[in-house]
Amino acid sequence: MSSTAGESWRNYRNGPITFLGGWLIVLVALGIGAFYLWKGAIKLHEAPTGRMLQRFDTVERWAHWTMAISFCVLAVSGLVILFGSTCCCR
Numbered sequence: 466m467s468s469t470a471g472e473s474w475r476n477y478r479n480g481p482i483t484f485l486g487g488w489l490i491v492l493v494a495l496g497i498g499a500f501y502l503w504k505g506a507i508k509l510h511e512a513p514t515g516r517m518l519q520r521f522d523t524v525e526r527w528a529h530w531t532m533a534i535s536f537c538v539l540a541v542s543g544l545v546i547l548f549g550s551t552c553c554c555r
Contacts, residue, residue: 483547 468476521529 478547486547
């Protein structure tokens with residue numbers, strides 16, 4: 466019996482995509498950690514003066530944080546959808 470396109474996609478997603486995606490997340494985290502160990506914390510060129518500048522107005526800050534929170538929620542839910550059934554629900 467031949468498999469449908471949906472079954473083929475599910476087998477591909479649950480096989481190589483999940484496996485390689487997991488390793489990609491681990492490698493990116495290790496790369497970021499290695500870069501931090503290599504370069505260290507970003508240092509200031511001079512001592513802080515204590516002066517504060519407002520770079521963005523209220524609307525721009527609201528837009529930024531709305532987008533940032535939406536991105537984080539969607540990233541976490543995407544990871545749960547991709548890895549949730551195979552990692553810890555058995």
